[in-house]
Amino acid sequence: MRAIVFDFDGLIIDTETPWYEAFRQIYQEHGCELPLDQWLLCVGTTFSSFDPYEYLERLLKRELDRKRLQAIGERKHRELMEKQDIRPGVLDYLTSARESGLKIGLASSSSGSWVEPFLRKYGLYGYFDAIVTADHVAKVKPDPELYIKALDALGVSGDEAVAFEDSLNGLKAARAAGLHCVIVPNAITRHLEFDDYSMRLSSMSEMSLRQVLKRLKPA
Incomplete structure (x- = not known):
């Protein structure tokens, strides 16, 4: 990957x-x-x-x-x-990806004006090589355009990238763009019936990024 x-x-x-x-x-x-x-x-x-x-x-x-x-x-x-924080394991994954030389992208159906202040607040903005939001596309998830643009910005193909998603609409978008997809549902989306995913975790703290990548089919 x-x-x-x-x-x-x-x-x-x-x-x-x-x-x-x-x-x-x-x-x-x-x-x-x-x-x-x-x-x-x-x-x-x-x-x-x-x-x-x-x-x-x-x-x-x-x-x-x-x-x-x-x-x-x-x-x-x-x-x-005000009671929310970044989800467990997120910072560990970003740090591990950077240390491993992986490119890091973000693909969000929300606007940049919504996403970027949170990323800056929690000190995460600088980890991303490409940030693609609703501002950059005609259609958001489940349409694959966000992921297609993210892949293009990162200079990789779908089978060389892993998406991390919590929703069914996100999973559909990632798979339609050809990415592997790891599902990490939250308290709301854990009720959804997911299929066609590469792996499912209850939290990113459940397994390290390196372990996840080892279990996925190499590009």
């Missing part, structure tokens, strides 16, 4: 569980429940796959002030994110 490519949301830091909890609270404040199976449709991609505002309006059978709800959701998410 010559490169690793990380997802961001839910993989490097679990931003996804706080988002679900924030919207779940909003639903409960309106006397409704937000089904996890519906929310999982938009994990790793955008609200085009599942619009929580539209779904709540359908449940209530009336229109809502979406801008107000968005502001409330963002406030709740910020409060919940």
